[in-house]
Amino acid sequence: MKKKLKRSACPIGMTLDIVGDRWSLLIVRSLMFAKRKTFKDLATISENIATNILSDRLESLERTGIIMKLPDSADGRRSIYVLTEKGLDLMPVLLSMIAWGTKYNPDASYPVKMVKETVRNKTKLIKEARKLQKTYN
Amino acid sequence: MKKKLKRSACPIGMTLDIVGDRWSLLIVRSLMFAKRKTFKDLATISENIATNILSDRLESLERTGIIMKLPDSADGRRSIYVLTEKGLDLMPVLLSMIAWGTKYNPDASYPVKMVKETVRNKTKLIKEARKLQKTYN
Numbered sequence: 001m002k003k004k005l006k007r008s009a010c011p012i013g014m015t016l017d018i019v020g021d022r023w024s025l026l027i028v029r030s031l032m033f034a035k036r037k038t039f040k041d042l043a044t045i046s047e048n049i050a051t052n053i054l055s056d057r058l059e060s061l062e063r064t065g066i067i068m069k070l071p072d073s074a075d076g077r078r079s080i081y082v083l084t085e086k087g088l089d090l091m092p093v094l095l096s097m098i099a100w101g102t103k104y105n106p107d108a109s110y111p112v113k114m115v116k117e118t119v120r121n122k123t124k125l126i127k128e129a130r131k132l133q134k135t136y137n
Numbered sequence: 138m139k140k141k142l143k144r145s146a147c148p149i150g151m152t153l154d155i156v157g158d159r160w161s162l163l164i165v166r167s168l169m170f171a172k173r174k175t176f177k178d179l180a181t182i183s184e185n186i187a188t189n190i191l192s193d194r195l196e197s198l199e200r201t202g203i204i205m206k207l208p209d210s211a212d213g214r215r216s217i218y219v220l221t222e223k224g225l226d227l228m229p230v231l232l233s234m235i236a237w238g239t240k241y242n243p244d245a246s247y248p249v250k251m252v253k254e255t256v257r258n259k260t261k262l263i264k265e266a267r268k269l270q271k272t273y274n
Contacts, residue, residue: 010166011235022157097230110146
Protein backbone atom coordinates (compact mmCIF):
# COMPACT_ATOMS: atom_id res chain seq x y z
CA MET A 1 0.00 0.00 0.00
CA LYS A 2 2.68 2.49 0.94
CA LYS A 3 5.66 3.38 -1.14
CA LYS A 4 8.94 3.53 0.68
CA LEU A 5 8.65 6.57 2.84
CA LYS A 6 11.22 8.12 5.06
CA ARG A 7 9.83 7.60 8.53
CA SER A 8 10.03 10.38 11.02
CA ALA A 9 10.05 10.04 14.79
CA CYS A 10 7.01 12.32 14.89
CA PRO A 11 3.99 10.51 16.34
CA ILE A 12 1.74 12.18 13.76
CA GLY A 13 4.00 10.97 10.95
CA MET A 14 4.02 7.50 12.46
CA THR A 15 0.25 7.47 12.72
CA LEU A 16 -0.07 8.58 9.12
CA ASP A 17 2.37 5.87 8.03
CA ILE A 18 -0.22 3.38 9.27
CA VAL A 19 -3.60 5.00 8.71
CA GLY A 20 -2.70 8.05 6.58
CA ASP A 21 -4.86 6.82 3.79
CA ARG A 22 -8.46 7.72 3.15
CA TRP A 23 -9.62 4.14 2.70
CA SER A 24 -7.93 2.72 5.78
CA LEU A 25 -9.69 5.16 8.06
CA LEU A 26 -13.03 4.66 6.31
CA ILE A 27 -12.68 0.91 6.92
CA VAL A 28 -11.80 1.52 10.58
CA ARG A 29 -14.82 3.84 10.82
CA SER A 30 -17.16 1.22 9.35
CA LEU A 31 -15.88 -1.49 11.71
CA MET A 32 -16.03 0.83 14.69
CA PHE A 33 -19.36 2.59 14.38
CA ALA A 34 -21.40 0.87 11.69
CA LYS A 35 -20.67 -2.63 12.98
CA ARG A 36 -19.71 -3.89 9.55
CA LYS A 37 -17.81 -7.15 9.84
CA THR A 38 -17.48 -9.11 6.61
CA PHE A 39 -15.71 -8.32 3.36
CA LYS A 40 -19.13 -7.99 1.73
CA ASP A 41 -20.32 -5.59 4.47
CA LEU A 42 -17.26 -3.45 3.88
CA ALA A 43 -17.41 -3.63 0.09
CA THR A 44 -20.82 -1.96 0.18
CA ILE A 45 -19.99 1.20 2.13
CA SER A 46 -21.43 4.29 0.50
CA GLU A 47 -18.03 5.55 -0.68
CA ASN A 48 -17.77 2.79 -3.35
CA ILE A 49 -14.49 1.21 -2.37
CA ALA A 50 -13.00 -1.02 -5.08
CA THR A 51 -12.61 -4.62 -3.89
CA ASN A 52 -8.91 -4.74 -4.73
CA ILE A 53 -8.31 -1.63 -2.64
CA LEU A 54 -10.43 -3.11 0.16
CA SER A 55 -8.38 -6.34 0.13
CA ASP A 56 -5.15 -4.42 0.13
CA ARG A 57 -6.15 -2.14 3.01
CA LEU A 58 -7.57 -5.00 5.10
CA GLU A 59 -4.28 -6.85 4.72
CA SER A 60 -2.33 -3.78 5.70
CA LEU A 61 -4.60 -3.04 8.69
CA GLU A 62 -4.17 -6.65 9.85
CA ARG A 63 -0.41 -6.51 9.40
CA THR A 64 -0.16 -3.32 11.45
CA GLY A 65 -2.29 -4.75 14.24
CA ILE A 66 -5.34 -2.52 13.79
CA ILE A 67 -7.72 -5.36 12.92
CA MET A 68 -7.94 -9.14 13.39
CA LYS A 69 -9.27 -11.51 10.76
CA LEU A 70 -11.32 -14.20 12.48
CA PRO A 71 -13.53 -17.06 11.35
CA ASP A 72 -17.19 -16.10 11.54
CA SER A 73 -18.75 -18.10 14.37
CA ALA A 74 -22.01 -18.16 12.41
CA ASP A 75 -20.35 -19.53 9.25
CA GLY A 76 -16.83 -20.93 9.62
CA ARG A 77 -16.06 -20.61 5.90
CA ARG A 78 -16.49 -16.89 6.16
CA SER A 79 -14.15 -14.41 7.80
CA ILE A 80 -15.01 -11.39 9.85
CA TYR A 81 -12.86 -8.39 10.61
CA VAL A 82 -12.69 -7.07 14.16
CA LEU A 83 -10.84 -4.07 15.56
CA THR A 84 -8.06 -4.76 18.02
CA GLU A 85 -7.48 -2.57 21.06
CA LYS A 86 -4.99 -0.61 18.94
CA GLY A 87 -7.72 -0.12 16.34
CA LEU A 88 -10.36 0.87 18.91
CA ASP A 89 -7.87 3.38 20.28
CA LEU A 90 -8.27 5.30 17.02
CA MET A 91 -11.70 6.36 18.29
CA PRO A 92 -10.57 9.87 19.38
CA VAL A 93 -9.04 10.44 15.92
CA LEU A 94 -12.35 9.56 14.26
CA LEU A 95 -14.42 11.51 16.78
CA SER A 96 -12.35 14.63 16.20
CA MET A 97 -12.90 14.14 12.45
CA ILE A 98 -16.64 13.90 13.06
CA ALA A 99 -16.51 17.18 14.99
CA TRP A 100 -14.49 18.95 12.30
CA GLY A 101 -16.46 17.41 9.43
CA THR A 102 -19.83 18.43 10.84
CA LYS A 103 -18.60 21.93 11.69
CA TYR A 104 -17.43 22.60 8.14
CA ASN A 105 -19.97 20.62 6.11
CA PRO A 106 -23.51 21.77 6.70
CA ASP A 107 -24.77 18.72 4.80
CA ALA A 108 -22.85 16.18 6.86
CA SER A 109 -24.85 13.49 8.60
CA TYR A 110 -23.97 10.37 10.53
CA PRO A 111 -25.63 7.80 12.76
CA VAL A 112 -25.41 9.80 15.99
CA LYS A 113 -26.96 7.04 18.11
CA MET A 114 -24.53 4.38 16.87
CA VAL A 115 -21.54 6.62 17.48
CA LYS A 116 -22.71 7.54 20.99
CA GLU A 117 -23.33 3.90 21.79
CA THR A 118 -19.84 2.95 20.61
CA VAL A 119 -18.25 5.71 22.69
CA ARG A 120 -20.25 4.63 25.74
CA ASN A 121 -19.17 1.01 25.26
CA LYS A 122 -15.52 1.70 24.57
CA THR A 123 -14.16 0.03 27.71
CA LYS A 124 -16.29 -3.05 27.12
CA LEU A 125 -15.27 -3.22 23.46
CA ILE A 126 -11.60 -3.01 24.41
CA LYS A 127 -12.00 -5.82 26.94
CA GLU A 128 -13.65 -8.00 24.31
CA ALA A 129 -10.94 -7.18 21.78
CA ARG A 130 -8.21 -8.13 24.28
CA LYS A 131 -9.89 -11.45 24.97
CA LEU A 132 -10.20 -12.19 21.24
CA GLN A 133 -6.58 -11.22 20.65
CA LYS A 134 -5.42 -13.67 23.31
CA THR A 135 -7.55 -16.47 21.86
CA TYR A 136 -6.44 -15.99 18.27
CA ASN A 137 -2.79 -15.15 18.71
CA MET B 138 -4.83 15.84 -5.89
CA LYS B 139 -7.93 13.69 -5.51
CA LYS B 140 -9.40 11.51 -8.19
CA LYS B 141 -13.13 11.69 -8.54
CA LEU B 142 -14.46 10.09 -5.40
CA LYS B 143 -18.02 9.38 -4.51
CA ARG B 144 -18.65 11.71 -1.60
CA SER B 145 -20.54 10.43 1.36
CA ALA B 146 -22.54 12.50 3.81
CA CYS B 147 -20.43 11.05 6.60
CA PRO B 148 -18.41 13.76 8.35
CA ILE B 149 -15.42 11.42 8.57
CA GLY B 150 -15.61 10.78 4.83
CA MET B 151 -15.91 14.50 4.19
CA THR B 152 -12.91 15.23 6.39
CA LEU B 153 -10.88 12.59 4.58
CA ASP B 154 -11.92 14.04 1.21
CA ILE B 155 -10.05 17.16 2.26
CA VAL B 156 -7.19 16.01 4.46
CA GLY B 157 -7.26 12.24 3.95
CA ASP B 158 -3.79 12.28 2.60
CA ARG B 159 -0.58 11.73 4.50
CA TRP B 160 1.15 14.78 3.10
CA SER B 161 -1.68 17.24 3.64
CA LEU B 162 -1.81 16.49 7.35
CA LEU B 163 1.98 16.60 7.68
CA ILE B 164 1.93 20.07 6.12
CA VAL B 165 -0.84 21.17 8.49
CA ARG B 166 1.18 19.72 11.37
CA SER B 167 4.30 21.65 10.35
CA LEU B 168 2.38 24.93 10.00
CA MET B 169 0.57 24.37 13.27
CA PHE B 170 3.23 23.19 15.69
CA ALA B 171 6.62 23.71 14.08
CA LYS B 172 5.84 27.24 12.89
CA ARG B 173 7.09 26.55 9.39
CA LYS B 174 5.84 29.22 7.03
CA THR B 175 7.60 29.34 3.67
CA PHE B 176 7.74 26.82 0.83
CA LYS B 177 11.40 26.28 1.68
CA ASP B 178 10.57 25.68 5.38
CA LEU B 179 8.02 23.08 4.38
CA ALA B 180 10.21 21.46 1.74
CA THR B 181 12.74 20.57 4.42
CA ILE B 182 10.52 18.64 6.84
CA SER B 183 12.13 15.42 7.97
CA GLU B 184 9.76 13.25 5.92
CA ASN B 185 11.38 14.32 2.62
CA ILE B 186 8.38 15.64 0.76
CA ALA B 187 8.92 16.05 -2.98
CA THR B 188 8.51 19.67 -4.09
CA ASN B 189 5.89 18.81 -6.72
CA ILE B 190 3.81 17.04 -4.08
CA LEU B 191 4.29 19.96 -1.70
CA SER B 192 3.09 22.45 -4.38
CA ASP B 193 0.10 20.28 -5.18
CA ARG B 194 -0.95 19.86 -1.56
CA LEU B 195 -0.44 23.53 -0.71
CA GLU B 196 -2.70 24.46 -3.62
CA SER B 197 -5.30 21.98 -2.51
CA LEU B 198 -5.14 23.12 1.13
CA GLU B 199 -5.56 26.72 -0.03
CA ARG B 200 -8.49 25.83 -2.28
CA THR B 201 -10.27 24.01 0.55
CA GLY B 202 -9.75 26.91 2.95
CA ILE B 203 -7.32 25.23 5.33
CA ILE B 204 -4.45 27.63 4.64
CA MET B 205 -3.94 31.13 3.28
CA LYS B 206 -1.07 32.14 1.01
CA LEU B 207 0.11 35.60 2.02
CA PRO B 208 2.97 37.88 1.04
CA ASP B 209 5.77 37.68 3.59
CA SER B 210 5.85 41.03 5.42
CA ALA B 211 9.63 40.64 5.77
CA ASP B 212 10.14 40.06 2.03
CA GLY B 213 7.24 40.92 -0.27
CA ARG B 214 8.53 38.73 -3.11
CA ARG B 215 8.19 35.71 -0.90
CA SER B 216 4.99 33.98 0.17
CA ILE B 217 4.17 32.46 3.51
CA TYR B 218 1.49 29.92 4.32
CA VAL B 219 -0.73 30.45 7.35
CA LEU B 220 -3.47 28.25 8.76
CA THR B 221 -7.01 29.61 8.65
CA GLU B 222 -9.45 29.07 11.50
CA LYS B 223 -10.67 25.97 9.65
CA GLY B 224 -7.09 24.73 9.54
CA LEU B 225 -6.41 25.51 13.18
CA ASP B 226 -9.59 23.62 14.03
CA LEU B 227 -7.81 20.45 12.89
CA MET B 228 -5.80 20.67 16.12
CA PRO B 229 -7.84 17.97 17.95
CA VAL B 230 -7.35 15.59 15.00
CA LEU B 231 -3.58 16.06 15.18
CA LEU B 232 -3.50 15.89 18.99
CA SER B 233 -5.38 12.59 18.97
CA MET B 234 -2.86 11.31 16.41
CA ILE B 235 -0.02 12.38 18.72
CA ALA B 236 -1.67 10.45 21.57
CA TRP B 237 -2.17 7.31 19.47
CA GLY B 238 1.23 7.55 17.79
CA THR B 239 3.14 7.88 21.05
CA LYS B 240 1.12 5.07 22.67
CA TYR B 241 1.95 2.60 19.90
CA ASN B 242 5.44 3.74 18.89
CA PRO B 243 7.92 3.58 21.74
CA ASP B 244 10.44 5.50 19.62
CA ALA B 245 8.11 8.37 18.81
CA SER B 246 9.23 11.82 19.81
CA TYR B 247 7.93 15.31 19.21
CA PRO B 248 8.52 18.86 20.39
CA VAL B 249 6.29 18.65 23.48
CA LYS B 250 6.86 22.28 24.47
CA MET B 251 5.91 23.63 21.03
CA VAL B 252 2.76 21.53 20.94
CA LYS B 253 1.71 22.59 24.45
CA GLU B 254 2.36 26.22 23.58
CA THR B 255 0.23 25.95 20.44
CA VAL B 256 -2.62 24.31 22.35
CA ARG B 257 -2.43 27.01 25.03
CA ASN B 258 -2.52 29.76 22.39
CA LYS B 259 -5.29 28.27 20.27
CA THR B 260 -7.84 31.04 20.94
CA LYS B 261 -5.28 33.72 20.21
CA LEU B 262 -4.15 31.96 17.02
CA ILE B 263 -7.74 31.68 15.82
CA LYS B 264 -8.34 35.39 16.45
CA GLU B 265 -5.23 36.26 14.46
CA ALA B 266 -6.26 33.94 11.63
CA ARG B 267 -9.71 35.53 11.47
CA LYS B 268 -8.19 38.98 11.25
CA LEU B 269 -5.82 37.89 8.47
CA GLN B 270 -8.67 36.23 6.59
CA LYS B 271 -10.68 39.46 6.65
CA THR B 272 -7.71 41.49 5.44
CA TYR B 273 -6.78 39.21 2.57
CA ASN B 274 -10.19 38.16 1.31
